[in-house]
Amino acid sequence: MAKGDWNDLTCHVWEHIASKISNQTQVKQLHAQLIQNSLHHHYSWVALLINACMRLRAPLSYTRTILHYSTATPSPDIYAFISALEYYYTLPVCKEQEVASLCHQLLASTNKPAALYPILIKSSVKAGILFHSHLVKLGHHHDPHTRNALMDSYAKFGPIEAARKLFDEMPGRMAEDWNSMISGYWKWGKEAEACCLFNLMPENKRNVVTWTAMVTGSANMKDLITARRYFDRMPRRNVVSWNAMLSGYAKNGFAKEALHLFLHMIKAGDGIEPNQITWVAVISSCSSLADPCLADSVVKFLDKKKIQLNSYLKTALLDMHAKCGNLETAQKIFDEFGEHRSCTTWNAMISAYMRFGNLALARELFDKMPVRNVVSWNSMIAGFAQNGQPAMAIQLFKEMIATTNLKPDEVTMVSVISVCGQLGALEMGNWVVNFIVENQIKLSISGYNTLIFMYSKCGSMKDAERIFQEMKRRDTISYNALVSGFGAHGRGIEAVELMSRMRKEGIEPDHITYIGVLTACSHARLLKEGRRVFESIKFPAVDHYACMVDLLGRVGELDEAKRLIDHMPMEPHAGIYGSLLNASTIHKRVELGEFAANKLFELEPSNSGNYVLLSNIYASAARWGDVDWVREAMRKLGVKKTTGWSWVEHDGKVHKFIVGDRSHERSDDIYRLLEELCRKMGRLGYIANKSCVLRDVEDEEKEEMVGTHSEKLAVCFALLVSEVGAVVRVVKNLRVCQDCHTAMKMISMLEGREIIMRDNNSKFYVIVLIDIKHRRNDFDMLLQPCLYLGEYMVKSGYSCVMDSLIIQGKGEASFGERIQFRRVYEEQVFPAE
Numbered sequence: 001m002a003k004g005d006w007n008d009l010t011c012h013v014w015e016h017i018a019s020k021i022s023n024q025t026q027v028k029q030l031h032a033q034l035i036q037n038s039l040h041h042h043y044s045w046v047a048l049l050i051n052a053c054m055r056l057r058a059p060l061s062y063t064r065t066i067l068h069y070s071t072a073t074p075s076p077d078i079y080a081f082i083s084a085l086e087y088y089y090t091l092p093v094c095k096e097q098e099v100a101s102l103c104h105q106l107l108a109s110t111n112k113p114a115a116l117y118p119i120l121i122k123s124s125v126k127a128g129i130l131f132h133s134h135l136v137k138l139g140h141h142h143d144p145h146t147r148n149a150l151m152d153s154y155a156k157f158g159p160i161e162a163a164r165k166l167f168d169e170m171p172g173r174m175a176e177d178w179n180s181m182i183s184g185y186w187k188w189g190k191e192a193e194a195c196c197l198f199n200l201m202p203e204n205k206r207n208v209v210t211w212t213a214m215v216t217g218s219a220n221m222k223d224l225i226t227a228r229r230y231f232d233r234m235p236r237r238n239v240v241s242w243n244a245m246l247s248g249y250a251k252n253g254f255a256k257e258a259l260h261l262f263l264h265m266i267k268a269g270d271g272i273e274p275n276q277i278t279w280v281a282v283i284s285s286c287s288s289l290a291d292p293c294l295a296d297s298v299v300k301f302l303d304k305k306k307i308q309l310n311s312y313l314k315t316a317l318l319d320m321h322a323k324c325g326n327l328e329t330a331q332k333i334f335d336e337f338g339e340h341r342s343c344t345t346w347n348a349m350i351s352a353y354m355r356f357g358n359l360a361l362a363r364e365l366f367d368k369m370p371v372r373n374v375v376s377w378n379s380m381i382a383g384f385a386q387n388g389q390p391a392m393a394i395q396l397f398k399e400m401i402a403t404t405n406l407k408p409d410e411v412t413m414v415s416v417i418s419v420c421g422q423l424g425a426l427e428m429g430n431w432v433v434n435f436i437v438e439n440q441i442k443l444s445i446s447g448y449n450t451l452i453f454m455y456s457k458c459g460s461m462k463d464a465e466r467i468f469q470e471m472k473r474r475d476t477i478s479y480n481a482l483v484s485g486f487g488a489h490g491r492g493i494e495a496v497e498l499m500s501r502m503r504k505e506g507i508e509p510d511h512i513t514y515i516g517v518l519t520a521c522s523h524a525r526l527l528k529e530g531r532r533v534f535e536s537i538k539f540p541a542v543d544h545y546a547c548m549v550d551l552l553g554r555v556g557e558l559d560e561a562k563r564l565i566d567h568m569p570m571e572p573h574a575g576i577y578g579s580l581l582n583a584s585t586i587h588k589r590v591e592l593g594e595f596a597a598n599k600l601f602e603l604e605p606s607n608s609g610n611y612v613l614l615s616n617i618y619a620s621a622a623r624w625g626d627v628d629w630v631r632e633a634m635r636k637l638g639v640k641k642t643t644g645w646s647w648v649e650h651d652g653k654v655h656k657f658i659v660g661d662r663s664h665e666r667s668d669d670i671y672r673l674l675e676e677l678c679r680k681m682g683r684l685g686y687i688a689n690k691s692c693v694l695r696d697v698e699d700e701e702k703e704e705m706v707g708t709h710s711e712k713l714a715v716c717f718a719l720l721v722s723e724v725g726a727v728v729r730v731v732k733n734l735r736v737c738q739d740c741h742t743a744m745k746m747i748s749m750l751e752g753r754e755i756i757m758r759d760n761n762s763k764f765y766v767i768v769l770i771d772i773k774h775r776r777n778d779f780d781m782l783l784q785p786c787l788y789l790g791e792y793m794v795k796s797g798y799s800c801v802m803d804s805l806i807i808q809g810k811g812e813a814s815f816g817e818r819i820q821f822r823r824v825y826e827e828q829v830f831p832a833e
Contacts, residue, residue, distance in 0.1 A: 021052045024053075027049060027052050027053060030049065030052075031049055034049075147166065147170065148174070148176050148177055148180060150166060151163045151166040151167055151170075151177065151180055151181065151184075152180040152184075154166065154184070155180050155181060155183065155184020155185075155187065156184065156187060158188070160184055160185065160188045160190065163180075163181060163184050164181065167181045173205075174205075175205045175206075175207050175209070175210070178197070178201045178205060178206075178210065179207075179209045179210050179213060181197060182194050182197050182198055182201075182210065182213050182214070182217075183213045183217070185197065185217075186213060186216065186217030186220065186221075189221070191217070191218075191221055191223075194213075194214070194217055195214075198210070198214055208234070208236055208237065208238050208240075208241060211230060211231075211233070211234045211235075211241065212234075212238075212240055212241045212244050214227075214230040215227050215230045215231050215234075215241065215244045215245055215248065216244045216248070218230060218248075219244065219245070219247070219248025219249075219251070219252065220248070222252055224248060224249065224252055224254060224257075227244075227245060227248050228245065231244075231245045237270070237272065238272065239272050239273070239274070239275050239277075239278065242261075242265050242272065242274075242278065243275070243277045243278050243281060245261060246258050246261055246262060246265075246278060246281040246282070246285075247277070247281045249261060249281075249285070250281045250282075250284045250285045250288070251284075253288065255285035255286070255288040255289045256285075256289070258281060258282070258285040259282065259285050259286070259294075262274075262278070262281075262282050262285075265278075276310055276312060276313055279302070279307065279313055279316070280312055280313060280316045282298065283298060283313070283316040283317060283319075283320050284316060284319075284320075286298050286320050286324075287316070287319050287320040287323045287324075288323075290323045290324050290325070291324065292324040292325065292326065295320050295321060295324045295326070298320070299317070311337070311340070311342055311344075311345070312344075314333055314336070314337070314345075315342070315344050315345045315348050317333060318330045318333040318334055318345065318348050318349065318352070319348045319351070319352070321333070322348070322349070322351070322352030322355065323352075323355070325356075327352060327353075327356065330348075330349065330352050331349070334348075334349045343369070343371060343372065343373045343375065343376060344375075346365065346366075346369050346376065347373075347375045347376050347379050349365055350362045350365050350366055350376065350379045350380065350383070351379045351383070353365065353383075354379060354380070354382070354383025354384075354386070354387065355383075357387050359383065359384065359387055359389065362379075362380065362383055363380070366380050372404070372406075373406065374406050374407070374408065374409055374411075374412065375411075377396070377397075377400045377404075377406065377408075377412065378409075378411045378412050378415060380396055381393045381396050381397055381400075381412060381415045381416065381419075382411075382415040384396060385415055385418055385419045385422065390419040390422045390423050390654075391423070391654050393415065393416070393419045394416065394419055394420075394423075394425075394428065397412070397415075397416050400412075401435075407439065407441075408439070408441065409441065410441060410442065410443055410444060410446075410447050413432065413435075413436055413441055413443070413447065414446065414447055414450045416432050417429065417432055417447075417450045417451060417453075417454045418450055418453070418454065420432060420454050420458065421450075421453050421454035421455075421456075421457035421458060422457070423647070423649065423654055423731065424457060424458050424459065424647075424649070424729055424730075424731035424758050425458065425649040425654065426455075426458035426459070426460055426649065426729060427649050427650075427652070428649060428652060429454050429455065429458055431652070433451070445471070445473055445474070445475055445477075445478065446477070448467060448471050448478070449475075449477045449478050449481050451464075451467045452464045452467050452468055452478065452481035452482055452485065453481050453484070453485075455467065455485070456481065456482070456484060456485025456488060456489075457485075457488070457758070458729070459489075459729055459756040459758060461485055461486070461489055461491070464481075464482060464485050465482065468481075468482050474505075474507070475507070476507055476508075476509075476510055476512075476513070479498060479499075479502045479507060479509075479513060480510070480512045480513050480516055482498060483495050483498055483499065483513055483516035483517055483520065484512075484516040484519070486498065486516070486520045487516045487517070487518075487519035487520035487522075487523060488519075488523070488758075489523075490520065490523035490524045491520060491524065492517075492520040492521045492522075492523065492524030492525075492526040492529060492530075493524070493526070493529075494520075495516060495517045495520030495521070496517055496520070496521070496526075496529055496533065499513060499517050499533075511541050511543070511544070514533065514537055514540075514544055514547075515543050515544065515547055517533050518530055518533055518534060518544060518547035518548060518551065519547055519550075521533065521551055522547060522550045522551035522554055523554075525551075525554055525555050526551075527551060527552075527555050527557070530547075530548065530551045534547075534548050542568075542570050542571075542572065542573055542575075542576070543575065545564065545565075545568055545570075545572070545576060546572075546573070546575040546576045546579055548561075548564060549561045549564060549565060549576050549579045549580055550579035550582075550583070552564065552583075553579055553580060553582065553583025553584075553586075553587075554583065554586075556583075556587055558580070558583055558584065558587060558589055558592055561579075561580055561583065562580070562592065562595075565577075565580065572599075573603070574600055574603045574604050574607075577596045577597075577599040577600045577603070578596075578600060578609075578610070580592065580593075580595075580596040581593055581596035581597055581600060581610065581613050581614070582613060584596060584617060585613050585616045585617050585620075588617065588620055588621065589617075590617055590618070590621055590623075593613070593614060593617040594614070594617075597610055597611075597613070597614040605637060605639070606637075606639055607639075608634065608639050608640060608641045608642050609642065609734075611630050611631075611633070611634050611639060611641075612641060614630055615627050615630045615631070618630065642733070642734060643658055644658060644659060644709075644710050644732065644733065644734045645657070645658055645710060645732065645733045645734075646658075646709075646710035646711040646713070646714040646730055646731065646732045646733075647714060647730070647731055648714045648715075648717060648718045648728070648729065648730055648731075649729065650717075650718070650721050650722070651721075655714070655717060657710045657713040657714045657717070658710050659708055659709055659710050660708045661708075661710065661713055664713075664717065666717065666720065666721075669720055670713055670716045670717050670720065671716075673716045673719060673720060674708070674712060674713065674716045677716070677747055677750060677751075680750055681743065681746045681747075681750070684746060686742070686743070686746055688739055709737065709739070709740050710732065711730055711732055711736060711740050711744070711757065712740060712743060714730045714732075715728055715730055715744065715747060715755060718730065719747075719751055719753065724752075725752065725753070726753070727753070727754045727755075727756060728753050728754070728755045728756070729756045729757075729758075730755070730756070730757045730758070731757075731758045732757065732758070732759050732760065733760050734759065734760050735759050735760060736757055736759050744757065
């Protein structure tokens with residue numbers, strides 16, 4: 001390759017070459033080529049070589065050789081020196097003598113060393129600490145520009161207190177000094193300090209940079225109202241000021257406000273023309289609105305203004321067309337990039353395919369990427385998670401940390417945490433949390449909120465509450481996450497109390513808070529409290545009515561639920577009729593169920609669950625002709641019943657089961673244990689609830705169908721592979737039938753296990769051991785009613801009747817007492833054959 005060819009190489013080619021360097025020999029070969037072509041002092045190549053040395057952990061002696069060749073010239077490139085300094089700063093133990101030597105060498109090569117100080121200071125994260133000491137030793141730290149650079153470095157990279165110390169020691173502060181300090185406070189999230197310093201700053205020293213810093217800082221803190229106030233007060237604006245406000249709106253989801261501001265900018269007539277950053281913010285706002293007509297208008301406007309499209313603008317346009325559903329145009333723009341595609345371009349196209357559920361094409365593009373960054377992996381992980389492939393998302397995350405040197409960021413971890421919540425995979429969730437701690441990945445409030453959601457969905461409210469209590473700052477979503485968790489677990493009183501605490505702390509509940517509290521009251525059957533909460537809502541939304549209908553249905557007040565629907569000020573949606581249909585199924589109200597089902601058939605004709613529930617009502621009334629009619633209607637309309645899955649987590653993997661499943665490698669053991677449990681339950685008086693089967697077949701066949709429901713198989717597998725006494729956690733994608741409710745109660749007692757089940761509505765059924773007390777030197781049962789599951793009567797062998805095998809978890813006996821009770825109980829009720 002000729003020297004000219006080497007000079008013409010683009011940064012994309014450099015990235016490609018860097019990714020191909022896999023050993024130290026290749027580093028040496030490339031270095032030799034650079035020396036031969038006199039490019040060994042070129043900043044980009046020096047940076048590439050040094051980064052390769054760091055990645056491959058090359059010996060320090062060889063890295064010194066690279067640095068020697070790159071800096072040993074009469075007029076060395078200052079940026080080559082900066083690369084060298086950055087390398088030394090990244091060593092576990094910084095070589096201060098090496099740094100001092102390099103600084104002296106560079107300063108000796110110029111007759112104006114003071115001009116180089118600001119550049120060197122700003123060259124590295126650690127420069128603010130290490131280079132500061134060298135400047136003091138050299139006696140060059142009093143220069144105003146050097147001092148400002150030092151303060152700016154501390155303000156950007158920390159500690160911010162060191163920056164303030166320098167600021168306070170300055171005898172005469174320039175506007176640049178005030179601006180650096182204010183920007184530093186904003187960067188470190190110190191809003192109060194930034195505003196205080198802005199108010200102390202003399203008005204005659206405030207300039208457009210000062211005001212823009214206040215706009216940007218407020219926008220980054222998601223306080224768009226304050227940001228707009230600063231923007232409107234600005235005596236003079238430049239394009240950066242407009243971009244700060246536009247980007248603030250665009251990044252925080254205020255797309256319409258961003259577009260209105262852009263129109264104001266165009267009409268202002270102050271001679272400020274939009275630049276590339278302006279257009280990126282405008283196009284991003286159009287992307288958020290996903291309006292094809294608006295997208296076409298933007299493209300025409302760009303053509304009319306003859307705007308030169310750089311790679312950033314083209315990528316933004318690609319994303320806009322994709323979000324507006326125009327994948328063909330997005331693909332065309334992607335193809336036009338050719339070999340000059342950046343990671344951002346690849347990522348935008350991958351996200352586009354993921355958004356429309358085309359996982360295969362997204363994976364194909366991902367596999368073709370020459371260089372991937374964290375965003376690439378994030379797009380794939382989030383895409384699989386959002387498209388119902390949580391197991392694949394977890395697999396991809398493990399692949400990322402095993403095969404790359406990339407460090408996952410908060411976005412990665414939030415996606416993975418969400419996946420663990422979807423799967424109900426508590427073991428995996430705990431592993432992810434440990435990974436976050438060990439790798440010192442900082443989480444924002446949003447990240448902690450996701451942790452609360454994850455633990456709630458995994459059935460571990462104790463951990464969810466712990467995360468909530470440990471949070472230094474909480475927002476509305478934090479409270480909503482915990483309220484929703486209480487709702488799913490039927491802890492209505494705690495949900496109501498948390499909303500009260502929320503108000504006391506000055507955070508107003510939003511419509512989601514009320515949904516969570518009403519759901520909790522519904523699951524706990526707290527009619528009085530639910531009514532009080534519903535009546536406290538000034539303007540109830542349709543979802544609040546849906547929760548109230550669900551609550552009334554659960555407590556058997558179906559007629560009142562129907563009256564509430566009839567008098568709603570808005571049109572009921574499918575969720576309302578779904579709640580009524582479900583309640584009609586439970587309480588066997590055929591006519592009311594038919595009414596709700598017919599409404600649902602109009603609103604969502606393809607939802608198989610509605611047909612199944614109506615079939616349940618007919619089956620429970622032995623109206624098999626109507627069951628056949630429903631099945632025939634489903635067949636004609638092409639509606640297929642959703643396959644029921646149940647899954648459990650074990651050893652980092654998710655094990656799935658369907659009804660009658662024999663595909664699992666331990667099927668023989670599973671069915672052997674299930675048969676044994678059924679035999680023991682039968683001796684207790686258990687009779688399979690055959691009404692759960694929707695077909696008019698022989699009773700013996702029905703019993704077999706019910707007996708091999710997926711949740712029973714999942715529980716048996718969990719019992720086989722988990723430690724004695726461990727909690728069994730099962731997740732199901734559909735509702736849990738009544739027969740399985742009853743069976744789980746008895747299995748919990750027989751096996752001495754707590755069983756936690758989650759259904760498709762993220763509702764939990766916490767099935768725990770019966771409690772015991774010592775009475776008259778014998779074991780007696782302390783039985784309490786269950787919050788969710790129906791009553792079940794059976795003779796126990798202790799001359800007492802069990803009205804429920806579930807308690808609420810208060811005043812439990814020790815595990816040792818329970819195991820002893822189980823052993824004595826089995827010896828008496830199940831004598832050896």
